Structure formats: C-alpha cells, structure tokens
Amino acid sequence: MSEILKVEGLHKYFGKLHVLRGIDLTLEKGEVLVIIGPSGSGKSTLLRCINHLEDYQKGRIFFEGRLVNPKKDVNYLRTKIGMVFQHFNLFPHLKVIENLTLAPMKVLGVSKEEAEKKAQVLLERVGLLDKRDEYPIRLSGGQQQRVAIARALMMDPDIMLFDEPTSALDPELVYEVLEVMKDLASSGMTMIVVTHEMGFAKEVADRVMFMDSGVIVEQAPPDEFFANPKNERTKEFLKRILSF
Amino acid sequence: MIYQIQVLVRSFDYLLIGALMTLKITAVSVLMGLVIGTFVGMGRLSKSRAFSWPASVYVEFLRGTPLLVQIFLIYYGLPSLGLNLKAFPAAVIALGINSGAYVAEIVRAGIQSVPKGQYEAARSLGMTHGQAMRYIILPQAFRNILPALGNEFIALLKDSSLVSVIGITELMKSGQIVISRTFASFSIYGGVALIYFGMTFTLSRIVRYVEKRLAIA
Ligand SMILES: Nc1ncnc2c1ncn2[C@@H]1O[C@H](COP(=O)(O)OP(=O)(O)OP(=O)(O)O)[C@@H](O)[C@H]1O
Ligand SMILES: [Mg+2]
Numbered sequence: 001m002s003e004i005l006k007v008e009g010l011h012k013y014f015g016k017l018h019v020l021r022g023i024d025l026t027l028e029k030g031e032v033l034v035i036i037g038p039s040g041s042g043k044s045t046l047l048r049c050i051n052h053l054e055d056y057q058k059g060r061i062f063f064e065g066r067l068v069n070p071k072k073d074v075n076y077l078r079t080k081i082g083m084v085f086q087h088f089n090l091f092p093h094l095k096v097i098e099n100l101t102l103a104p105m106k107v108l109g110v111s112k113e114e115a116e117k118k119a120q121v122l123l124e125r126v127g128l129l130d131k132r133d134e135y136p137i138r139l140s141g142g143q144q145q146r147v148a149i150a151r152a153l154m155m156d157p158d159i160m161l162f163d164e165p166t167s168a169l170d171p172e173l174v175y176e177v178l179e180v181m182k183d184l185a186s187s188g189m190t191m192i193v194v195t196h197e198m199g200f201a202k203e204v205a206d207r208v209m210f211m212d213s214g215v216i217v218e219q220a221p222p223d224e225f226f227a228n229p230k231n232e233r234t235k236e237f238l239k240r241i242l243s244f
Numbered sequence: 245m246i247y248q249i250q251v252l253v254r255s256f257d258y259l260l261i262g263a264l265m266t267l268k269i270t271a272v273s274v275l276m277g278l279v280i281g282t283f284v285g286m287g288r289l290s291k292s293r294a295f296s297w298p299a300s301v302y303v304e305f306l307r308g309t310p311l312l313v314q315i316f317l318i319y320y321g322l323p324s325l326g327l328n329l330k331a332f333p334a335a336v337i338a339l340g341i342n343s344g345a346y347v348a349e350i351v352r353a354g355i356q357s358v359p360k361g362q363y364e365a366a367r368s369l370g371m372t373h374g375q376a377m378r379y380i381i382l383p384q385a386f387r388n389i390l391p392a393l394g395n396e397f398i399a400l401l402k403d404s405s406l407v408s409v410i411g412i413t414e415l416m417k418s419g420q421i422v423i424s425r426t427f428a429s430f431s432i433y434g435g436v437a438l439i440y441f442g443m444t445f446t447l448s449r450i451v452r453y454v455e456k457r458l459a460i461a
Pocket of ligand 2: 044163
C-alpha cells in the first residue's frame with residue numbers, strides 16, 4: 001500500500017480556542033479510517049482542515065506525497081477529496097441530476113452528455129436513478145444523503161471524507177446510507193469517516209481512531225481497538241457510547 | 245368639471261407617451277441598479293476590506309443623501325467638471341446608481357439568507373468563489389429576495405417622477421405640460437396618479453406571478 005494523505009503537526013485555533021493541538025495522521029490508499037470522539041473534540045474541524053474549508057495555523061498537509069499550498073492548491077485538491085456533510089447540503093434549486101452534473105461541467109469542463117451519462121451510472125449505484133429529475137426537497141433524508149455521496153463521486157475523488165453522514169437521519173434511514181458507504185469501501189475507496197455508528201466501524205474500518213480535546217488519543221484496527229482499548233479516556237468513551 | 249374631464253380624455257394619449265418614457269427610464273435604471281447592487285452587495289460581504297469598505301461607503305452615502313440632490317449633482321454638477329451628459333443618460337445613471345445602493349442591501353441580506361453549508365458544499369466540489377456565487381448562492385439568494393426587489397422596483401418607478409426636473413418628458417412632466425396649457429390641474433394630476441398606480445399595480449402582480457412560478461421549482 002502507498003501513502004495518499006499525510007497530516008503533520010496540525011494546529012488549529014478559532015480565535016483563542018485551541019481546537020486541534022498537533023494532529024499527525026497518515027492514510028494509505030484504499031484505507032478506511034473511522035474517527036470517533038466526544039462532541040467538540042475537533043473531528044469535524046480536522047476533516048474541514050484536510051479539505052481546506054478551514055485554514056490552520058500550524059502544520060503541513062501532504063497529498064500524494066506533495067505538500068499542499070493552502071493559497072494555491074485548494075480548488076484542485078478539493079476535486080480530489082470528496083466531502084459528505086451531516087446535513088447533506090444538496091443544492092435545493094437544482095434537480096438531482098443537476099446537483100451531480102454541475103461541478104464536473106463547470107470545474108472539470110466535462111461535456112453535458114458525458115456528465116449526465118456518468119450521473120446516471122452513479123445514481124443507479126446509489127439506487128436512485130428514478131429520482132433523477134426530482135428536486136432534493138422531495139427526497140427523504142436517506143435519499144438526499146445518497147445523492148450527496150453520488151455528487152461527490154462525480155469528481156472521481158481519490159479520498160472521501162464523511163462528517164457524521166447518518167447523524168441527521170431518522171434511525172430507519174441510516175441503514176441505506178451505510179450500505180452505500182460499505183459498497184464504496186469494498187470498491188477500494190480511501191475514506192475517512194467521522195461517525196457514531198460503531199457497527200460500521202467494526203465491520204468496515206481498517207483503523208479506528210479516538211480523538212479528544214483536539215488530540216489523537218489512540219488508534220488501532222477495530223478488533224483490537226474495541227476489544228482492548230488502552231487509554232482510560234478511550235475506555236470511558238466506549239463505555240458510554242456502547243452502553244445503550 | 246366637464247372641462248376637466250374633457251381635457252383629460254383629449255390629452256390621455258399624450259400622458260401615455262409620457263408613461264412609456266417612465267417605463268423606459270425605470271427599466272434601464274432597474275437593470276443598472278441590479279448589476280451595481282449585486283456587485284456592491286457581494287462587496288459588502290467580502291472578507292477583504294479593499295472591497296467591503298468602498299461598498300459600505302457607496303451604500304451609506306447614496307442612502308444618506310436625497311435622490312433629487314444626486315440627480316442635480318449628475319446633471320448640473322458634472323458639466324462643471326467637463327463631463328456633459330444628456331438628460332436621459334443623466335437620469336438613468338442617477339436612478340441606477342441610487343437604486344444600486346438599495347439593491348445592494350437587499351442582495352446582501354439575500355446572500356446571508358442562504359445557509360453556509362451551500363457555499364461549503366460548492367467549494368468542496370472544487371468550485372471557485374465566483375462559481376459558487378454564480379451557480380449556487382446568487383440563484384437561491386435572488387429567489388429569496390424577489391419580493392423585496394419587487395418593492396424596490398416599484399419605489400424606483402415612482403421615484404423616476406423626480407427626473408421631470410431635468411426636463412425629461414416622462415409621465416410627470418407630460419402632466420405638467422398639459423396643465424400649463426389647460427390649467428386642468430385636478431383631472432390631469434389625478435390621471436397621472438391613476439396611470440402610475442396602473443403601472444405599479446401591474447408590476448407588483450408580475451413580481452408575485454414570478455415568485456409563484458419559482459416557488460414551484
Ligand atoms: N467556526 C467556528 N468558530 C468558533 N469555534 C468553532 C467553530 N467551529 C467549531 N468550533 C469549536 O471547535 C471545537 C471543535 O469543534 P468540532 O465541530 O470540530 O467538534 P466535533 O468533534 O466535530 O464535535 P461534534 O461531534 O459535536 O460534531 C468546538 O469547541 C467548537 O465549539
Ligand atoms: Mg462534528
């Protein structure tokens with residue numbers, strides 16, 4: 001396996017608030033990394049820094065071995081790193097198919113026919129081809145999130161970031177989104193997933209990472225991570241989250 | 245009274261020609277105001293002071309001074325700097341620049357009404373700031389501010405009566421010309437008011453119709 005992403009000594013402040021305090025992280029191609037941790041520990045901020053939706057005050061990020069220049073490379077980088085948000089963020093004024101085709105056409109210069117052909121394939125893959133001409137508001141939360149995943153995939157990203165993709169969903173809709181993500185993982189996609197779905201972590205993750213107060217506390221393959229966590233904070237967190 | 249009505253009937257065509265001029269001035273000024281307002285509105289929200297500061301000054305100054313003074317400044321004031329404008333361009337520029345300030349505030353509110361996640365989703369797909377604005381933020385913003393923009397256009401249509409003072413024969417001026425010949429002040433001003441009302445009423449209906457059409461999508 002080869003390294004695709006490396007985060008080195010990353011520090012992020014919101015004003016005086018020190019949110020990320022020295023994050024070091026490497027990701028192999030094809031790896032599925034699940035990040036867990038209490039609310040406010042900096043999980044979203046870390047994903048957003050990787051995608052440069054937030055700036056950072058210290059540290060370096062390497063993509064495919066090359067140092068990312070936050071002033072120059074972000075638009076290109078973002079085409080290579082897809083992001084799926086907790087609240088889907090589909091474009092409400094565009095039909096499903098247009099949600100998918102807009103960025104490839106405007107950013108990559110793909111023709112409309114080509115973009116639509118690809119969109120059909122991806123909609124089929126997430127099981128929503130029949131919704132291609134609907135507006136997002138007419139879809140359930142689970143369907144919207146699947147469209148959002150397809151939209152990100154349209155750019156042929158090398159890495160997909162998921163920020164609590166199922167947290168805003170009714171329980172009965174969680175499953176269909178996780179299925180799509182599992183399918184994606186088994187197709188070899190490199191993924192970083194922030195989630196509270198421990199079942200998903202156990203089943204799909206290659207590595208589970210626990211964050212607290214802006215630092216990485218512990219990380220291990222899921223079997224080891226869940227069977228015998230080493231750090232007290234990890235144990236405490238797992239006890240709380242697995243107890244219901 | 246019969247005389248007054250006769251005058252109104254006889255000069256109605258003439259007033260309508262004036263109304264056409266009013267519509268023309270309004271249409272051109274609205275377009276100008278929209279373009280200016282869109283850019284100034286985006287400028288006000290810019291993180292860079294080099295954009296936000298001039299945009300703020302523009303809005304504050306134009307909203308804080310009388311439109312009549314602005315019209316005089318452009319029509320009578322600029323020539324003394326060697327820049328001569330004909331009445332029509334002067335009128336349209338004054339109205340457009342003025343309306344731009346109000347539209348800017350509306351556009352600013354409209355952009356702010358679009359959830360932040362929309363911009364982030366657009367950027368996360370690799371779109372530039374400009375692309376995100378053009379394809380994602382502004383279309384949603386304009387849909388949200390359509391009622392407010394409609395009100396602004398109606399205000400502009402009414403304000404366009406002020407340019408009668410620089411000798412443009414729009415509706416107001418046409419009325420004054422008829423009155424100066426016939427002295428039928430009541431019926432002519434009454435007729436002028438009715439024609440203004442007919443135009444603003446129609447405009448507000450059109451805006452409401454467009455609003456409904458867009459709401460379906
Ligand atoms: N835009 C912002 N401005 C100021 N503070 C922020 C901002 N975004 C996040 N924070 C703060 O940074 C810290 C980390 O937030 P973050 O959203 O990364 O946590 P998280 O681990 O994703 O939590 P959650 O599980 O609730 O999503 C929190 O204390 C939060 O209040
Ligand atoms: Mg979060």
